[in-house]
Amino acid sequence: ILRPSMKLVKFKKGESVGLRLAGGNDVGIFVAGVLEDSPAAKEGLEEGDQILRVNNVDFANIIREEAVLFLLDLPRGEEVTILAQKKKDVYRRIVESDVGDSFYIRTHFEYEKESPYGLSFNKGEVFRVVDTLYNGKLGSWLAIRIGKNHQEV
Known part of the structure; x- marks a missing residue:
């Protein structure tokens, strides 16, 4: 069941997923940037969204490097399903305090x-x-x- 602050987006991976990530295992994985005109942007992912799951892989307690490698390893043309939650206020605090992995x-x-x-x-x-x-x-x-x-x- 999706809460009002959650979004489920689906798209086919192109050259990349089109996301830059922040955070880490200590605070969660967050979208730090979305490539303009990428499928992720067109489907509504935004800076400050927390990524909860990608293709049924739980992103809770995952280190940032592992999250990036997982997204990079997805084959081009593969269907990508991302469950995310709007958490712009939490994201801002993470960026300001420079925390992520621990x-x-x-x-x-x-x-x-x-x-x-x-x-x-x-x-x-x-x-x-x-x-x-x-x-x-x-x-x-x-x-x-x-x-x-x-x-x-």
Whole structure:
């Protein structure tokens, strides 16, 4: 049953789905932008809509990188069904506070950074990942090192 704030849109995927995403597993996946004249735009998806499901895949608790990869992996011409909910006020707060993903990882190996933007770490260190699509780049995560006293450093 759709609530008044919900929308169910269906379209065939073209070159892309035509969406830019924000948020993450900590706050939900949101539409951050819709490509003009894309099927998603024509079907009424808007910036600030929270994506709840895509083709029967639940988008609750999904990291942003996983959501983007899922949409990218949909074959061209495939029917795309998106259940979304208008949440522009929540979306604005997410953008203003720059939140999205949040989970912890423990390293199981040592790594020496290869570029000035990389991060060296030792086996057994703990990090809190706060963005799995840092600067919009797949495979680029933003993580905060957790110190010995369990504080972010």
